[in-house]
Amino acid sequence: MTKLAIAGGEPELSRSEYKNWPVITADDRRFVNEVLDTGIVCGATAPQCKKLEEEWAHSVGAKYCLTTCSGTAALHMALAAAGVGPGDEVITSAFTFLASGSCALHQNAIPVFVDIDPKTYNIDPNKLEAAITERTKVIIPVHIQGLPADMDPILKIARKHKLFVLEDAAQAHGATYKGRNVGTFGDAAEFSLNALKNLCGGEGGLLVTNDEHILKKASLVRCFGDEIDEVSHRRKYNASILGYMYRNQELPAALARGQLMHLDYNNNIRIANANCLTRELGKIPGVIPPYCPPDSKHVYFMYNVRFDSKAAGVECEPRRFRIAVEKALYKEGLQVGQWQTMPVPTQDLFQSKLGYGATGYPWSVNEAKGIKYNYNVCQYPVAQMLCDTYTVVHGIHPPNGCALMKRIVGAFRKVFQNLDQALAHADDPVFPGMDSNLYGVA
Ligand SMILES: Cc1ncc(COP(=O)(O)O)c(C=O)c1O
Known part of the structure; x- marks a missing residue:
């Protein structure tokens, strides 16, 4: 009788049969060495970051790209650039990574989760419209595990309600929907460069858009909200809006360029x-x-x-x-x-709704007006x-x-x-x- 390893038998495979990711090539070494040779290791407009932005925009088929320190930062930058604020609602999928929902909280908005399709595990467009209220500003479809979300019905609903669409393509570099690259359907899209991802820089993120206004605003958010002087091209050290330190670095950008090849x-x-x-x-x-x-x-x-x-x-x-x-x-x-291991809205963060400093903020903004939020698991049976x-x-x-x-x-x-x-x-x-x-x- 065959004995399973769990019952004391011999295991079928050994760890040494698995090889690690990412695969490092001479192209990675070439770009990383360029960084070391030039000695320029950081800066939003440093050469590797700039080139990565051009190459990724070209690869996806978008006009503009900004590189940043993480996919999470790219999501936050996009929401800030789209003008999302307290009391606004942001819709995303119930089966995703935390950042697809927590980015709304980072912009003081309220995440709303929609259940998934049982075959694709992507957000179910049939359940999307019921989640839209007069407070909804953004839909974040996630191309989960590398499979594009069903963008046609999502975009139709978004247009009808005049909503901003931010594609979470953190897991889907190179995926296509009806022959077109993900990242080109919404008003903006985010990709992660985390070590596990199909396109890997170690850590990092990419934001793409065709909208110059989004580009400019996201670029301010990426670097302290600090304005650049149009004539001298020097930083003014005069922040015009609330920003963060979300810049990428040259070594991860160089690695991502090598990987992109x-x-x-x-x-x-x-x-x-x-x-x-x-x-x-x-x-x-x-x-x-x-x-x-x-x-x-x-x-x-x-x-x-x-x-x-x-x-x-x-x-x-x-x-x-x-x-x-x-x-x-x-x-x-x-x-x-x-x-x-669980639908994202059933995580403690959303169940407790403690929010900033345990004040219940930002949910409290709307709850004070009698609008109730609950993330009861029965709303996400498929997830x-x-x-x-x-x-x-x-x-x-x-x-x-x-x-x-x-x-x-x-x-x-x-x-x-x-x-x-x-x-x-x-x-x-x-x-x-x-x-x-x-x-x-x-
Ligand atoms: C779907 C999804 N969105 C966003 C992110 C955030 O990306 P990062 O880890 O680069 O911040 C991830 C990361 O795993 C992700 O899987």
Whole structure:
């Protein structure tokens, strides 16, 4: 009888079969060396930052780009540039990273979350309009895990209500919707350059827009709100608006430039790996691979699967089934585990609504007028269902390839052929998750 590793058998894979991300090339070294050779290591208009902005704008097909210290900063800069303020509401998806919602709080506005589509895990356009009020200013669709949000209906609703659209493309560099790059649909878009991302600078962010007004205002927000003298081009040290220190640096910008040269190639490997997994895992009853609509290019920042106990032919509550299978796969040597463990609005930050200095601000601005906000989980049933039943299969990034994908499929088959053993060990003290060194992060 085959013994699963969780039951004391031999693991199917070893850690050494996984290679780390990012893949460093001679182009990265060339640009990073340029920084070291020139000795210019910082400055909003320093050469690497400027070139990265030009190259990314060109790559996406946008007029303007600003680089910044994080994707989170880019989101905040965009909201500030769009004139969002206290009492305004900003709509985003319930299944995303915290920053898609907390950026509203950073601008003293109130985040409102909309549930997701059960197939794409992106914001459900059918539920969007019901969340719009006279206070809504911005919609932030998130291209989750590399799959574009359904932009046509989102833009139609946004136009009808005259709302600013800020694409959160932190996870979707190079993804396309109906043949066009994400980042070119809204009034502005944000990308992250964090080490894990498809385009990586270590840390950093990119804001793109075609709107000169947004560009100028976001650029002020990026650097203390400090005006630049039009004649001398020197800083006036006279802040005209509230700003922050959100500049990027030359070393991360240089690395991102080197990585950009290989973005398409690397994305194609992710796609090939994902297709390989989907083809084989989809044959295992109870495993639901990710869905990609035919008119979208998914760039697989992450590769999710969901588990369905009924389809697998076992009697088990869905969340418990996921936990049992996830633990068994992990013990087989797979890099698996959850990313978001709960819908973002169910995090304590939103449940407590303590806000700034535990004053209840900014919710208090509207609550004082009798408008109530609650982030009850029953408003996000699909996001909750997803969080109960999904896991991320890590390691689909290059230089990992088809050989590793086949080994991953082998481990899935082994576990699904021995589900009784997996279920018997569902309560074992095993803690699935990726080995953070896989992405070079602690
Ligand atoms: C969907 C999403 N939005 C925003 C961000 C924020 O990006 P950063 O970590 O660069 O601040 C992330 C980062 O993981 C993200 O996944």
